[in-house]
Amino acid sequence: MVIKLISCSRNRKGQRGVALITVMLIVALASIIAAQMTTRLQTQMQRSTNISFNQQAYWYALGAEAFTKRVLIKAFKDEQDVTHLEQIWAEEGSNYPVDFGEISGEISDLQSCLNLNALHPKAKTKSESVDNGTGNAAGSSTAKSKTKSTTASSNNSGSRSGSNKQLPAATVLEGLIVNLNIEGIGNFEAEAMVNALTDWLDSNDVITGSGGAEDNDYASREFPYLAANSYLGSVNELRLIEHFTPAVILALTPYVCVLPQNAQHLININTLDAEKPELLQALLDSSLEDAQEILSARDSSGYDDLADFYKLPELTKVKMEKWQKAQFVIDSEFFKLKASARFNNSYFSMSSIMKVSDTQQIQVISRTIGRN
Template sequence: MTRGLQTIGRWLVKARQDHGAALVTVMLLVSVMAAGAVVTFDQLGYTVKRTTARKMFDQAKYYALGGEQLALSAAEKLTRAKVRLSKPKAVSYPVDGGRIEGLIRDGSNCFNVNSLVERSDGGMYRINAKSALQFGRLLELLGLSERDATALTNALIDWLDSDNRPLPMGAEDYDYAGLAVPYRVANTLIADLSELRLVQGYTAEVLELVRPYLCASDNNAETVLNVNTLEVANAPLLAAVIGGDFSVGAAADLIASRPAGGYSDIADFYFERGFEGRSVEQAIRRQTAVKPQRFVSQIRVRFHEGMARLTSEIRMDDDGVAYLVRHQFGVFQ
């Protein structure tokens, strides 16, 4: 009898111990499930926020592309109306949940670095001697020495041309092969001025000096300046294109004395006193015009928490029709 009671007592004690262990196990499972639920809901909330933000950003991009179409239309209207776009034309439109802001400016007044080469009969890129002379002159007018200007000009031509023969003080594949991170020259036109950082001699300091005067068109057409929108700060460009002993000071005076309404014909520009006693070749005259050849538009869109920035290059054909050359989303250049 006593032994039986002892057995029952031990069983009851063990049962209580097992019950306590089961309770701890259940509590542990509940804790794990609760933690999992918290993580799941956090992930769900993050996914919802990310999806919402993505939708807002996508909608902002669509609005920006719509603004780009308005810029194309504005470029054609400005060209037909012969408006002298001396300053960027800004517009702003409210939209449900945000605003579209944009500006369009004459992008003609810059030196096309791709014009340093021309196509040969065989389709190969070779040096364009006239553009090379103008580019070197521009670099000198900006304060670089003749030697540095020659080295920078020839290094860039070697980067663009199709052959592997370096020009004096230029650079071809061999010169870049010995770098810590070797690479080869492009042997074709550049798509963006940021590529100049890869070209021998184009340091950050040099680019800071010359970049405001340069552009990289999608073709190798020679630079054509719009004399109706040139600013005094663009005087080195005009002096470089005209050439000879035509100084930056003379170019600045010519720009500053431009008639309020601009020139209706390029011949009127060359009748100015600044050209008295000076003969300007027709080939050079063709590098000046009285209407824009190129526009640049910048569109910024805010839509709720989303934002988009779009920079577009617009070119005008001979019939006054605008067409998109390229565009880029991101920070304005």
């Protein structure tokens, strides 16, 4: 009888121990689930907050874009036929404080750089640019429409294959690459790069010349792809093209740009950067010293007439052909805004390319999200 009582007592103690452990496991499991739910809720709330902040920063950047349009309208309302570095748009990047953040932006002229898309087969040849009088080759004073200059160069649909030597931009780009004195890059390498870029832009499978590259060259790589056979979308696209090394791209970037779906090759002599004479040197096929002297002779407000530019004593040292004169204009119609906005801890960067069709209408033709 005593043995049975002892056995029952031990069983009850064992059951109570199991029940206690079970309760503790349930409490621990509930605590873990509650902690996970709390963490997920906090993460979701933070994500929603970040999205809201980022969206506000995005709208701040669009506000900078709208403000840029007003700045350009004001600049060209005062001076419709001339674009120069004394106008309000050319001021260095500005910062504007806003509620819980800041907006910054900088406007640059996309006709003070070499348009890489001007190597597209639809671009005008040297003879065509002279025949059509592009860029006031005769040096006459004209107030041409901003829209007309783009239409004339972009709508020339005659495709060409083979040599690109007749394209002014091809000659200029080759000279620019040489002028930058990049280590290991000479005339042969520069020609190869220009030919490879031409093949990347044209729609045929004919190799342009020495160093040219078409689909077969890119398809045989470790990670194969094909040539775009279309306009460039960004200067960064050069990384995909044969012969363009990181050193070359880094050196070229301050001097070149890309006009979306546009083969126009017109350079505004009024907005060329005086600290980057290598581009003018390539445009004129002159010495670096002559290019520096020509830019130094330019007034801060530029030239009201191309004839004044051609009459410069410093320019008499340079023998300019007609196609070289046809490269220059004194007004611009393409501008780029680099805008960034901060709202609380969120940042947003955007680049917008704008086209001035007339003094009252400005169209955003390209918008890139992120730093570029």
